[in-house]
Amino acid sequence: xxxxxxxxxxxxxxxxxxxxxxxxxxxxxxxxxxxxxxxxxxxxxxxxxxxxxxxxxxxxxxxxxxxxxxxxxxxxxxxxxxxxxxxxxxxxxxxxxxxxxxxxxxxxxxxxxxxxxxxxxxxxxxxxxxxxxxxxxxxxxxxxxxxxxxxxxxxxxxxxxxxxxxxxxxxxxxxxxxxxxxxxxxxxxxxxxxxxxxxxxxxxxxxxxxxxxxxxxxxxxxxxxxxxxxxxxxxxxxxxxxxxxxxxxxxxxxxxxxxxxxxxxxxxxxxxxxxxxxxxxxxxxxxxxxxxxxxxxxxxxxxxxxxxxxxxxxxxxxxxxxxxxxxxxxxxxxxxxxxxxxxxxxxxxxxxxxxxxxxxxxxxxxxxxxxxxxxxxxxxxxxxxxxxxxxxxxxxxxxxxxxxxxxxxxxxxxxxxxxxxxxxxxxxxxxxxxxxxxxxxxxxxxxxxxxxxxxxxxxxxxxxxxxxxxxxxxxxxxxxxxxxxxxxxxxxxxxxxxxxxxxxxxxxxxxxxxxxxxxxxxxxxxxxxxxxxxxxxxxxxxxxxxxxxxxxxxxxxxxxxxxxxxxxxxxxxxxxxxxxxxxxxxxxxxx
Numbered sequence: 001x002x003x004x005x006x007x008x009x010x011x012x013x014x015x016x017x018x019x020x021x022x023x024x025x026x027x028x029x030x031x032x033x034x035x036x037x038x039x040x041x042x043x044x045x046x047x048x049x050x051x052x053x054x055x056x057x058x059x060x061x062x063x064x065x066x067x068x069x070x071x072x073x074x075x076x077x078x079x080x081x082x083x084x085x086x087x088x089x090x091x092x093x094x095x096x097x098x099x100x101x102x103x104x105x106x107x108x109x110x111x112x113x114x115x116x117x118x119x120x121x122x123x124x125x126x127x128x129x130x131x132x133x134x135x136x137x138x139x140x141x142x143x144x145x146x147x148x149x150x151x152x153x154x155x156x157x158x159x160x161x162x163x164x165x166x167x168x169x170x171x172x173x174x175x176x177x178x179x180x181x182x183x184x185x186x187x188x189x190x191x192x193x194x195x196x197x198x199x200x201x202x203x204x205x206x207x208x209x210x211x212x213x214x215x216x217x218x219x220x221x222x223x224x225x226x227x228x229x230x231x232x233x234x235x236x237x238x239x240x241x242x243x244x245x246x247x248x249x250x251x252x253x254x255x256x257x258x259x260x261x262x263x264x265x266x267x268x269x270x271x272x273x274x275x276x277x278x279x280x281x282x283x284x285x286x287x288x289x290x291x292x293x294x295x296x297x298x299x300x301x302x303x304x305x306x307x308x309x310x311x312x313x314x315x316x317x318x319x320x321x322x323x324x325x326x327x328x329x330x331x332x333x334x335x336x337x338x339x340x341x342x343x344x345x346x347x348x349x350x351x352x353x354x355x356x357x358x359x360x361x362x363x364x365x366x367x368x369x370x371x372x373x374x375x376x377x378x379x380x381x382x383x384x385x386x387x388x389x390x391x392x393x394x395x396x397x398x399x400x401x402x403x404x405x406x407x408x409x410x411x412x413x414x415x416x417x418x419x420x421x422x423x424x425x426x427x428x429x430x431x432x433x434x435x436x437x438x439x440x441x442x443x444x445x446x447x448x449x450x451x452x453x454x455x456x457x458x459x460x461x462x463x464x465x466x467x468x469x470x471x472x473x474x475x476x477x478x479x480x481x482x483x484x485x486x487x488x489x490x491x492x493x494x495x496x497x498x499x500x501x502x503x504x505x506x507x508x509x510x511x512x513x514x515x516x517x518x519x520x521x522x523x524x525x526x527x528x529x530x531x532x533x534x535x536x537x538x539x540x541x542x543x544x545x546x547x548x549x550x551x552x553x554x555x556x557x558x559x560x561x562x563x564x565x566x567x568x569x570x571x572x573x574x575x576x577x578x579x580x581x582x583x584x585x586x587x588x589x590x591x
Contacts, residue, residue, distance in 0.1 A: 046195055049188045050181050053242035055195070060237050061131075061174045062196050064230045067203035068210075070167040071367070074104050076207040077214075077227050078163050080363045083341045084220045085145075089153050092490040093500075094481040097338040098287040098296055099153060101477035103160035106168040108280035108471040111273035111463040114172055121257045124248040125241075127173040132238050138166035139231045146225035154288060161284075170234065172463075177243045205371055212364025220359075268314045272464055275310045279303035280471050283478060297482035300475035304331060307468065318527060318535075319452050319461070323468050325525040326445060328518040329398075330472030335480035336507045342491035343412065343504060344427075349495045353414060355423035365424075366431055373432040377439030385440060390448055390526050397441040398519055404433045405512035412505040444531050445469075451535040483507055 047055050070076045082103065086096045106113075113130075122129035141159040145151065151159070178196070182189045214223050237243070248257075263270060286299045308327060311320045344357045385393060407430040410416050416426040449465045484490065487507055491500040518525075529535055 042191070043195075046188070046191060049185050050178075050192065051244065053237070053240075054178075054181065054244050057237040057242035058174065058178065058196060059199065060234050061170050061243075063199035063203045065234060066167055066171050067200035068207040069227060069230050070164075071207055072200055072204050074107070074164065075367065076204065077211045077223055077230075078160075078167075080208070080211045080367070081215055081220045081223045082160060083338060084215065084345075084359065085149075085156065086153070086338075087342070087345075087493050088150065088220065089156075090492050090494070091153060092492040093339040093342055094293050094485040094490055095153075096341075097335065097477055097481040097484065098290075098293060099157045100160075100338065101474050101481075102157050102284040102287050104164055104474060104477075105161060105280050105284045106164040108467060108474050109277040110168055110172050110470070111269075111467045112277035113169055114176070114463050115270055115273050117173055117176075118262055119259055121248055121259070123255060124257075125245055126248075127177065127243065127245050128238055128241055131170045131173055132235065134166045134169035135231065135234045135238065137162045139228060142224045142227045142231055145221055146223075146228070149221040157288065166231075174243060177245065181244075201371065201375060205368055208367035208371065209364050212360040212362075212367075215363065216358070216360045269461065269464065272310055272314045273467075276307055276464070276467055276471055279307055280474060283475065287478060293478070293481040293485045296478040300331075300478040304472070304475055307471065311468070315461075315464075319465070321525040322448060322452060322527070323465055325394075325518055325522060326449075326465070326469050327472040328521070329515060330469050331476050331479070332514040332517055333473070333476050334483055334507075334511050334514060335473075335477045336484060336489075336504070336511055337477075337480075339484050339489045339491060339501070339504055339507065340408075342493065342497075343501055346491065346493065346497070350493060351491075351498050351501065353498055354501075355411075355427070357423070357427075361424065366428065369428050370431050370435045374435040374439050377436040378443065380436075381440050381443055385444075387530060387532055388444075389528065389530050390444060391522055391528065393440070393444045393531065394522060394526065395519055397437055397444075398515055400437045401434075401441065402512045402516055404430065404437055406509070407433070408508035408512065409505045412501065412508055447531050448526075448535070480507075480511070483510060 043055075066072060068076065070078050071080065073079070074082075082100060083096060086099065091099070117126050117130055120126070141162045144159055145156070178192060182192060185192075210226075211223060214226055280303075283296065283299050283303055287296045290296050290299075304327065308320075308324055311323050315323070343351070344355050345359070345362055346354050346356070348354075348356055388396075407426075411423065411426055411430070416423065449462060452461070452465070484507060487503040489500060489504055489507060491497050527535055
């Protein structure tokens with residue numbers, strides 16, 4: 001039998017420490033050896049519990065579509081080439097930013113999508129037909145971009161909108177279905193969540209690698225020809241109803257039927273969803289046809305007031321307060337991503353002093369590093385932060401977020417070269433730090449949102465709160481476009497445009513510091529509770545008491561390698577399991 005003394009370690013390690021290290025080493029080795037067998041048995045257990053067809057359907061919808069194609073948000077095979085295509089059209093950074101915000105609008109209208117699915121049925125089905133229709137529109141969009149390029153900027157934006165609509169619809173409605181499954185088999189809930197998010201993380205990484213290779217070797221728009229293969233693969237499980245949706249009674253099998261009882265029962269939530277969606281779509285229309293970014297900025301500010309007032313009147317008081325904090329927090333992180341995109345990817349002839357990142361480095365290397373550190377961030381959170389008060393964790397992470405984002409100033413001023421740090425190493429390190437902090441931010445936020453959902457309408461309220469955060473992030477893009485134009489930061493890929501980046505460091509400071517402003521209201525908006533407390537509201541919607549709970553993160557579940565950005569569905573409504581915003585893989589644009 002081997003001992004640590006055989007390697008010369010026993011002389012300086014205490015016996016207890018030596019035995020623990022040896023036990024841990026043996027456990028890791030055995031885990032690697034028996035992983036294939038254990039993984040196979042685990043999949044067999046999932047198939048026996050939830051059904052083989054359902055697990056296969058989740059593989060195509062969550063892993064292939066959401067993870068591989070969309071990078072768990074607005075990245076991946078579909079989203080990563082977006083700004084590169086707009087650059088080929090020589091769009092200035094403020095205009096490009098507005099159009100990318102318009103393309104991502106479906107993430108802000110997920111509550112309305114869910115309610116439409118709940119209210120309307122097609123041939124007796126509430127989910128399958130909508131998922132098939134969205135997939136069909138996305139595949140037609142892939143064909144148009146892949147084979148008809150170049151396209152007009154407005155048509156290209158519309159096609160990106162339809163692509164994003166696919167992932168929002170299929171993601172939302174499939175989550176609603178596995179919410180029902182989890183209610184039937186709650187004991188296997190952690191295993192199913194590990195399967196879903198572990199697969200998303202793995203295939204998101206695979207997609208990030210593939211997109212850089214395809215763009216570098218074949219060309220930017222050829223990515224969408226490749227997207228046809230995984231896109232079309234969704235038709236088989238959807239057409240054969242492998243998600244297991246039960247068809248309504250014969251009386252409700254009309255071509256299109258509406259369930260008016262749900263509309264009457266949850267009219268406030270329906271109205272709230274309608275207001276949010278009108279705000280999102282209204283800003284999209286204004287962004288597309290507005291003559292100046294100031295109109296989009298004014299529209300964003302007006303929309304924010306309308307949404308916050310609607311939450312104040314249509315939701316319980318504490319929920320409205322917490323939503324106000326999260327909405328303002330997302331909205332205050334003004335985006336300057338398109339200007340940063342030009343800064344990092346301009347060629348030597350366009351920006352002689354720039355970093356000159358290649359397509360592969362910008363999309364794949366930075367994307368993979370960011371995804372890995374985002375996952376690794378869950379471990380220190382589980383070890384040290386899970387018992388903190390909400391106010392403590394929000395204040396701490398906001399300050400850390402400011403500090404890591406101020407690193408942008410160093411690279412934009414080119415000070416990293418002065419101190420001898422190459423751009424590639426500096427950006428990778430800064431992005432890794434940002435991803436860690438972002439992970440420590442969204443986990444407690446997700447826990448609080450989950451705790452605030454009232455009984456009976458958990459799913460719809462969850463989607464409303466998460467959708468509100470998405471809308472805040474979208475409005476931040478419109479405000480960011482105005483800031484860029486105000487500071488005369490409008491690169492467009494022309495030769496000799498170095499002067500366009502002179503004020504980029506000022507925009508970076510604003511983007512880093514403004515998220516501290518919502519902290520001024522945290523005393524009144526966030527309940528005085530720990531993350532491990534159950535938040536209880538009285539009949540007036542005020543916070544009254546707590547009850548100790550437990551928090552789990554990926555490492556608490558076997559074979560969990562993904563980012564559990566949802567709390568695990570517990571309701572049947574199709575709006576269950578929505579994510580907060582932009583849980584997308586960040587590039588160097590937001591270091």
